[in-house]
Amino acid sequence: MTVIAFAGPSLTPADRDAFAGVDWRPPAQAGDMLRLAAGGAATLCLIDGYFDHRPAVRHKELLLLLSRGMRIFGAASIGALRAAEMAPFGMTGAGAIFAAYGRGSLTGDDEVALIHAGPDRGWRPMSVPLVDVRATLCAARRTGMIGRGEARTMLRAAAGIHYVDRQWRPICEALADAGRRGAFETWLETGAVSQKRLDALACLEAAIHCGGERRQPPPMVHTCFVGALARACGTDPASIRP
Secondary structure (H helix, E strand, C coil): CCEEEECCCCCCHHHHHHCCCCEEECCECCCHHHHHHCCCCCEEEECCECCCCCCCCCHHHHHHHHHCCCEEEECCCHHHHHHHHHHHHCCEECHHHHHHHHHCCCCCHHHHCCCECCHHHCCCECCCCHHHHHHHHHHHHHCCCCCHHHHHHHHHHHHCCCCCCCCHHHHHCCCCCHHHHHHHHHHHHHHCCCHHHHHHHHHHHHHHCCCCCCCCCCCCCCCHHHHHHHHHCCCCHHHHCC
């Protein structure tokens, strides 16, 4: 079974090396799923994807793959969002971020947004996503590093920073006491939690070891939008029709 994974900043280069049998692809954008539909069957992990300066993966693309019997797993970033939205049609989510979107405790796309380097630098994250801030503050509270009020203050500060600029230093500045701030910054060096990475790893494990009975594929309605998207990404619309 071939596992295709669209991933970028949610995983490190070492993480990718640990899953040597995976067919790695860069962060997904609109049209990438349609190109897969023209090929053979596989299992798909949707983890990272573009949404700002490039068009995001469309729901109809995923529905097309699901209608053809492909197993699709999603987690961590755009994968968690799409898995929560497409779960009624058979997409499988993994991890805490997917679960939070699924139950409605997370609603904003900006929760998972960040900026990152390109493939030449291993897709290294260059800002901190809000979901990782939440996970880290929860961990800090569990260890007694900060109190409930301090965690709320820091989370409000983080939410008020645009995702492009979100870094730990300005978030930590929300702690008025210099001694508390310094202690927390020191704790961050080993205590920071990357929930996106944890969920991405869980998604890969679920896809690689998936088994059991398959769900009935959902019906696919072919619209002019799907045909237009296929032409825009260089795919013959005839290749994606039944």
